[in-house]
Amino acid sequence: MREVIEGRVWCVDDELDTDQLIAGKYLTIIDPAELRKHVLENVDPRFSKEAKAGDILVAGENMGCGSSREHAPAALKAIPLGAVVANSFARIFFRNSINLGMPAIEAAGVRAIFRPGDTCRILMREGRVVNVTTGKEVSFPPLPAHLLDLLEQGGLVEKVRKELKRTEARP
Amino acid sequence: MGAKTSSAPASRGEHAPEPSGAQTLAQKILSRASGLSHVVPGQIVDGQVDLAMCHEQGAQAVLPFHQMEAKKVWDVDRVVVAIDHWVPASTEGAAQLHQILRHFAQEQGLKHFYDVGNHGICHQILAEDGWVVPGDLAVGTDSHTNMLGAMGAFAVGIGPTEYAAVLALGKIWLKVPTTIQIDVKGTLGKGVYAKDLVLRTIKEVRCDGARYKAVEFAGPTISRLTMSERFTVCNMTTEMGAKAGMVPPDERTFEFLRSIAKHPMHPLYPDKDATYERKVQLDVDGMEPQVACPASPDNVRPISELVREHVKVGQVFLGSCTNARMDDLREAARIFKGEKVAPHVRFIVSPASTSIYKQCLKEGLIELFTDGGAVFTNSSCSACFGGNMGILAPDEACASTSNRNFPGRMGAKEARIYLMSPAAVALTAIRGEISDPREVL
Numbered sequence: 172m173r174e175v176i177e178g179r180v181w182c183v184d185d186e187l188d189t190d191q192l193i194a195g196k197y198l199t200i201i202d203p204a205e206l207r208k209h210v211l212e213n214v215d216p217r218f219s220k221e222a223k224a225g226d227i228l229v230a231g232e233n234m235g236c237g238s239s240r241e242h243a244p245a246a247l248k249a250i251p252l253g254a255v256v257a258n259s260f261a262r263i264f265f266r267n268s269i270n271l272g273m274p275a276i277e278a279a280g281v282r283a284i285f286r287p288g289d290t291c292r293i294l295m296r297e298g299r300v301v302n303v304t305t306g307k308e309v310s311f312p313p314l315p316a317h318l319l320d321l322l323e324q325g326g327l328v329e330k331v332r333k334e335l336k337r338t339e340a341r342p
Numbered sequence: 343m344g345a346k347t348s349s350a351p352a353s354r355g356e357h358a359p360e361p362s363g364a365q366t367l368a369q370k371i372l373s374r375a376s377g378l379s380h381v382v383p384g385q386i387v388d389g390q391v392d393l394a395m396c397h398e399q400g401a402q403a404v405l406p407f408h409q410m411e412a413k414k415v416w417d418v419d420r421v422v423v424a425i426d427h428w429v430p431a432s433t434e435g436a437a438q439l440h441q442i443l444r445h446f447a448q449e450q451g452l453k454h455f456y457d458v459g460n461h462g463i464c465h466q467i468l469a470e471d472g473w474v475v476p477g478d479l480a481v482g483t484d485s486h487t488n489m490l491g492a493m494g495a496f497a498v499g500i501g502p503t504e505y506a507a508v509l510a511l512g513k514i515w516l517k518v519p520t521t522i523q524i525d526v527k528g529t530l531g532k533g534v535y536a537k538d539l540v541l542r543t544i545k546e547v548r549c550d551g552a553r554y555k556a557v558e559f560a561g562p563t564i565s566r567l568t569m570s571e572r573f574t575v576c577n578m579t580t581e582m583g584a585k586a587g588m589v590p591p592d593e594r595t596f597e598f599l600r601s602i603a604k605h606p607m608h609p610l611y612p613d614k615d616a617t618y619e620r621k622v623q624l625d626v627d628g629m630e631p632q633v634a635c636p637a638s639p640d641n642v643r644p645i646s647e648l649v650r651e652h653v654k655v656g657q658v659f660l661g662s663c664t665n666a667r668m669d670d671l672r673e674a675a676r677i678f679k680g681e682k683v684a685p686h687v688r689f690i691v692s693p694a695s696t697s698i699y700k701q702c703l704k705e706g707l708i709e710l711f712t713d714g715g716a717v718f719t720n721s722s723c724s725a726c727f728g729g730n731m732g733i734l735a736p737d738e739a740c741a742s743t744s745n746r747n748f749p750g751r752m753g754a755k756e757a758r759i760y761l762m763s764p765a766a767v768a769l770t771a772i773r774g775e776i777s778d779p780r781e782v783l
């Protein structure tokens with residue numbers, strides 16, 4: 172995990188639910204590269220075509236509410252987005268993002284300081300989100316140590332793999 | 343007339359353990375699961391999982407499971423696979439998901455696989471086969487796993503990568519949530535149901551009001567609810583954003599589980615002086631039927647307002663894990679008996695499990711609904727999620743007993759979805775516009 176994440180901003184609004192992130196008709200798709208083609212297609216059709224590696228999605232309240240579908244963060248991770256930042260997250264979306272190794276940052280008031288195309292800089296350990304374009308910034312409580320550790324290891328798959336190795340190695 | 347509510351301000355004890363050590367039901371269960379005598383909100387614990395369920399989304403757990411280089415599922419007797427979204431497979435993609443799961447189940451010796459022919463909505467399967475018992479920590483790859491909290495359990499939805507980790511290790515990290523208590527008194531009137539109670543609660547708590555939190559139900563009205571009604575109520579705590587929704591176990595719970603529980607019960611109860619982040623009091627005396635209007639489950643209005651507006655519908659759906667059990671179908675049948683579906687309206691009835699399907703067959707309900715022009719489907723999630731059948735066109739409205747009405751939930755993003763009770767949808771199917779079941783009961 173990088174300590175400082177910087178990228179171009181895309182914006183979505185409050186209560187963006189998982190049905191809008193990835194519609195039910197795509198739920199049989201497993202390949203994240205296929206999923207990314209349909210992410211947000213009803214909300215902002217340009218997103219799936221134009222979003223580039225390292226871009227940052229800035230969302231409002233209750234980002235990712237709705238179902239448990241990991242398709243939603245998986246499709247965003249496939250871009251791959253540098254991070255998702257929101258005023259607040261729905262629980263499962265937040266967990267899924269971190270478990271996939273994609274930084275999810277909850278920073279109250281963050282949506283209001285960004286417009287699409289701005290440059291966003293996230294200082295993970297200091298807990299600051301800066302709009303490089305305008306100079307405005309908001310702070311956030313840095314992620315707890317075990318989540319930073321999870322991101323550092325690249326997500327849950329890696330973490331569990333190492334843990335299983337350790338238990339096997341034990342006599 | 344709506345129900346009366348009031349809220350007490352929060353008293354917080356988030357970081358230091360309360361001197362009394364009093365705990366909510368969520369704290370009690372997470373203490374037990376993590377082998378600690380006491381946990382506090384905000385604490386991160388590793389909980390031992392009592393039951394892990396997946397539906398089709400479990401297919402996405404297979405690759406990460408192998409990438410973790412896990413060899414064996416931690417306990418095959420605590421893993422249930424229940425396919426439900428596309429049953430039988432209606433697309434090639436769904437067929438592949440089923441196939442991945444079948445292969446994985448074979449490879450791992452997963453015996454509790456509810457495949458086509460023995461299928462049902464995953465949460466209903468867990469409920470009617472006694473897979474979750476009081477005091478359990480249960481996880482499932484579906485956001486409505488909350489429903490099983492009606493057993494007095496902490497039942498929580500997770501994603502597939504996380505599910506893979508549970509299969510590998512049998513445990514999961516959880517942040518101990520604060521709890522909102524919903525204390526309900528009063529008597530549900532004629533034509534007013536548990537569904538109306540929970541819709542009214544969501545109106546109060548809002549869609550994100552219980553985010554990261556547990557919801558614990560209490561009060562005389564909750565004690566009187568049947569298990570099926572408690573399932574309905576806990577099911578929709580997901581629509582409050584809750585991590586888990588729970589009813590503390592009582593005689594009803596034990597009676598329900600006595601002959602079907604798959605594992606020994608280990609009931610836990612909230613302490614009397616436990617600290618709640620918020621207490622919501624609801625009095626349902628005189629409350630009328632409720633409707634969640636487009637396009638959010640917290641956009642709840644009393645049904646009389648919609649009746650006055652003559653809201654026409656093209657489709658009516660009686661199904662889903664929220665409201666497709668025997669009591670739901672019987673209540674709808676009571677209204678629909680001898681009637682016909684309104685012209686230009688489709689009425690889809692989908693029981694929540696194959697055993698409910700068979701019971702409907704015995705009681706003549708399949709005939710009753712189909713005689714009146716409804717389509718009675720096999721058990722599945724059916725029209726609930728817009729990916730299988732009963733999909734809506736852009737300019738249509740649908741009255742549904744399911745739990746979500748976000749844009750695009752049942753098909754076209756412009757389609758409008760109204761959530762209500764089984765009795766209300768039955769009368770709506772007959773009249774072709776949103777109708778108040780109290781008029782005919």
Ligand code: SF4
Nearest residue numbers: 486662663723726727
């Ligand atoms: S019936 Fe609907 S809400 Fe319930 S599990 Fe199926 S898709 Fe989800």
